[in-house]
Amino acid sequence: MTVTCLCLGLFWPWNALAIPQVSPVSSGCLGCHNSATPGIVLDWFKSRHATVTVEEALQKPVIEKRVSITEAPKGAAQTAVGCAECHTANPEKHKDTFDHNGYRVHVIVTPEDCAACHPVETNQYDRNLMSHAYGNLNNNPVYHSLLDSVNGIQSFQNMKTALKTPDAETNADSCLYCHGTAIKVNGMKKRGTSLGEMAFPVLSGWPNQGVGRINPDSSLGSCTPCHTRHSFSIEMARKPETCSECHKGPDVPAYNVYMVSKHGNIYSALNGEWNFKAVPWTLGKDFKTPTCAVCHISSVVTHAGAVVSERTHAMNDRLPWRLFGLIYAHAHPVSPDTTIIKNKAGLPLPTELTGEQASEYLIDAKEQEKRLKTMERPCLACHSTDWVEQQFNRFENTIKTTNEMTLSATKIVSTAWEKGVARGLAQNDSIFNEAIEKKWVEQWLFFANSTRFASAMIGADYGAFANGRWYLSKNLQEMSDLLECKLRGTKKEKRP
Amino acid sequence: MTVTCLCLGLFWPWNALAIPQVSPVSSGCLGCHNSATPGIVLDWFKSRHATVTVEEALQKPVIEKRVSITEAPKGAAQTAVGCAECHTANPEKHKDTFDHNGYRVHVIVTPEDCAACHPVETNQYDRNLMSHAYGNLNNNPVYHSLLDSVNGIQSFQNMKTALKTPDAETNADSCLYCHGTAIKVNGMKKRGTSLGEMAFPVLSGWPNQGVGRINPDSSLGSCTPCHTRHSFSIEMARKPETCSECHKGPDVPAYNVYMVSKHGNIYSALNGEWNFKAVPWTLGKDFKTPTCAVCHISSVVTHAGAVVSERTHAMNDRLPWRLFGLIYAHAHPVSPDTTIIKNKAGLPLPTELTGEQASEYLIDAKEQEKRLKTMERPCLACHSTDWVEQQFNRFENTIKTTNEMTLSATKIVSTAWEKGVARGLAQNDSIFNEAIEKKWVEQWLFFANSTRFASAMIGADYGAFANGRWYLSKNLQEMSDLLECKLRGTKKEKRP
């Protein structure tokens, strides 16, 4: 099928590229959106979706395949993947479907829409903690109270601070930007456009591309945080800058650590010469050193064609530990829905406050070993077995020591609660809203996490002075001083 | 006119480039500076200034034009823009003019010199806050006292700290590096050179390329912080790294926020394939996603030639708000000279300490709306109207909430002043020199600013834990604890 809309030929700016085989419906979209939103239209025009038909994608050898279907969706074999192929899929499921120039269109493309051609990836992603990031934060009362204490407005009156529940826009602008919002459709709204008045759905929680977004078709998550609209470039998804959007803060400084690791140094200095588009992705030929994707997601082969790692979008397939201590690092959860976890104390936490693991909800040592072996495969393509083993031993030692430093901080804050100089669970108060509690949070959320990431990815400098062991050690002394100072104050007040 | 100095041909290293049409005077400069300062000479040789004559620049179609004159400066039409064209311009105005090998040369090229070919840009820049950055900091007693408290040396004696006024070199090495120094000419000095003894002006406040520099010809500012000497590359000015020189600190973390935004991720991952030299600059073809310049300065067109944004060097044309809270975020000032502002309390601040705006000095809601519409134009080239509106609503909510968190901090520090545990304006003391005051400064200068930048440019992760809401919330608790501790100390001391 060839393009029916003349305008495409007129504005097609790259002589070197063929005009895509666009479906009539998508061609209709392009007719207006070429001038309405020219940026994303050009972006898509340069993309693989625009230049390859589904049939051509299906004819690739297995190792080169980017789709995970065996036959094309009905009627779609001969066309490129244009606007309509995604934005009109599954109209009955999409609460955001609306009439738009004679078509049933929806605004928000979801993993379920992508599953038309990429079902294996969608299913894997569903098993990933990321797809549950909204619920895991919002539906866990402990973590939710952390969110409230971070985003809520504090007033000051009569020598006391008071915390208000944060508004929805603040949450969407803060934690939920990465975790994902729950998108709601609240009726329709008319709006003047260059083509006359039109009606559009009124969405709340929008815009948002969070990894655990609750979509209007009830699916979870979004593919676009990594596979950026509208070029959906594999190059972009494979580059660590994409991951940095959500993994650069002090709570989860994976990107920062990577960039001071030898792997990251090499990437930064030399990636201009690498091939980030090749499928399969050949170690030593297409790239010299791992990016985030290499270790956590990508299919990687040797120059001889041997498979080093198989592609997975369930990143926990390769993760024995959950480094991100809440509040301790622990064996990875069995279920991506972590709201089901209850520790012995009845709290929805994967460990006790003492660090003991809530084992029944966490993978066992055998599964950890299996995942570690999977994770090690790309390491072993360059490093000796001894090197790799000793690195992971060193890393597991770091898990142990950072958990110990978290335990000491927990003992200090617990003492504050017991002695009544801070208000905790026993007083039915948030455990995250006072100064000494916030210092405790930094101990595990910033400093222990940073140290563990630095150890895991060998960005050692980050685990020494840059938000690592220096702060673990300093923060503990400051907590101890603060406790002492608070206790002294209490004693004085009790004097007659 | 062709090159008269043989040496040019001898050392011209790029066969692919034509030898520039250098004026006889500039050719004289090059004769010696080719060996005296070979780096900048080669830099210039590769530049557009060296390879295009003024006449050629004038013959470009309007949309491709980089000069804003209609006819060439007298006698300059046929030559490239060489050393002498800039360094000997307006000699009578330049207090730094000196005799140099028979020519009247000045060291410091100023916006007024650049105006020979770029008068529109120079005039626009004059309306910009940046061009007034020196006076806005130095001539405002409140902000000047902040500068003193940051840069001054503190001694410790008899259990007390004391603050000395900072020396000029420290100020030049700190705040004034970006704000600009006031350059003074203090006579002449002889110096031995490879060509014998020569006399040069003795300059103070030099070297400096600050955006609000006070120049020896009395003009304000400098073009070189962005249009880096001596290639003056438009590519460089369009890349965010250039802006990062002054916009990366915790007070104004625009670059940091951009880099964790989706726009910044895309830039980092893919900019190697973009064209940063094209004029006009075509959206979707030359670049995929905005850099700082796209939103704040550049002329941008669509592939169909429609103008998305017009070039402006008065960046406030697109700025409804002044995010940089001093101490609150507020409507943008009317005049780029903010020293004229007085609030009701008589302080040279754009708001009261309660947050109420000093409206008579600030643009009104209608002007804000107009500037917002201008700012939104590049957004709408890729995003829907709904997306863009909701984004800016979310952002304005963030202005409100961060101002509230600033107000609470201000109430705490005000209580400290009232209760006499810190010394403020009533005690004729700096409001920036004590620990609790410095925590207050961080509330608005670091944490509220960071949160607002993160919201404005959608680098949301930066507004959560990385210097954003986490610290806004923690800092307030620490201020509250510190106030309590200080008050307790006072009570005790008062006991008989």
Add this chain to the structure above:
Amino acid sequence: MTVTCLCLGLFWPWNALAIPQVSPVSSGCLGCHNSATPGIVLDWFKSRHATVTVEEALQKPVIEKRVSITEAPKGAAQTAVGCAECHTANPEKHKDTFDHNGYRVHVIVTPEDCAACHPVETNQYDRNLMSHAYGNLNNNPVYHSLLDSVNGIQSFQNMKTALKTPDAETNADSCLYCHGTAIKVNGMKKRGTSLGEMAFPVLSGWPNQGVGRINPDSSLGSCTPCHTRHSFSIEMARKPETCSECHKGPDVPAYNVYMVSKHGNIYSALNGEWNFKAVPWTLGKDFKTPTCAVCHISSVVTHAGAVVSERTHAMNDRLPWRLFGLIYAHAHPVSPDTTIIKNKAGLPLPTELTGEQASEYLIDAKEQEKRLKTMERPCLACHSTDWVEQQFNRFENTIKTTNEMTLSATKIVSTAWEKGVARGLAQNDSIFNEAIEKKWVEQWLFFANSTRFASAMIGADYGAFANGRWYLSKNLQEMSDLLECKLRGTKKEKRP
């Protein structure tokens, strides 16, 4: 000699490159390691070591030479530098030598191994502080106690914290990652491989590529932190990202400062067009602006062939000052082994606690002047003498002011020791383990260092708010408050 192992031809993936002249022994290595560790094998295959024979390297004109020998090591003239050339060198000296498929192989290639072809560089590196980084940290009791206080686990019991000595793996994962570990061989261990059971040495302190590593052949240091295995690319060593592996933390933020300097801005924006492989390296042609290597190490020439700087791997040749204040900035030490230094107070420190220099161990003013002149040479290739002089005057003023701010902090902590509210040397306690002491450490290790680096490399923004003068000033006020609070506590406790 041509390749004898057929497998090389089979997997050689780049048609454009010649098959290397590999020695028979190295060819044997490649036969297995091609599949055992394909990543590093391909990496090496693309390297200069694989594609140039020693004889070819020797025939280069002096200015292009990368080897510093005058004749090839015996029997090695006609071959590329393959696996065996490095991993079987000096077998008798290497305690990590073991029998491996009939060869005497060692795991750890050391500077002494590299000296076979690069003896001048190895000798220079020996004179460098870096090669002594292990001992300078570990064998200095003061600095060692800093390491202990950072890396040791703190427990909390009975209202008191207690510090345990850190374990070896933590030290290796933290400070020693950059400083280097002491590698020990602890017998042999059998391990199953794809080629059957084999025995390998059991190494402790491994893996490590620290700059001051103590090697199994007794040599000091490692070339691989900068000349990354196994391509040993000069491009990589010349790019600042390589330096960032160890120079990005708050203690030594050279990379961070560089990146906000104008030089770093230019590098970031434009380096894609530069030539980082050329030897000689031509200013203005191959690169526009300095990277770390340009100022500190590299040979640089002008387009006319004049030598601007001579290559040195003894970086202190160009360093008049030691910026990295321990605890004050001071004239550079004479010996790279700083454990020999004793100040008047008998402490192994290059200054007194008052800042007075331990001059007998430090270079004198004349040597400082000489080194400054060497350092200034690349500056003067682009900047005027006046510019450069004023820049270094400004920088020396910053050394003075940051030392003054360190002195004030030292007076506060000394008062705490004297008054008994902190335990210092007189109490036979660490001077780095309590909260007020840790704040003192940050004053010189983080804030004074950052300010000085910012001044030296003109990344001025970093010296204002980003870990510079703002924190110097704030930290001092907080230390003063903390001292006051602690003294108040003591008084109260003394009351009957």
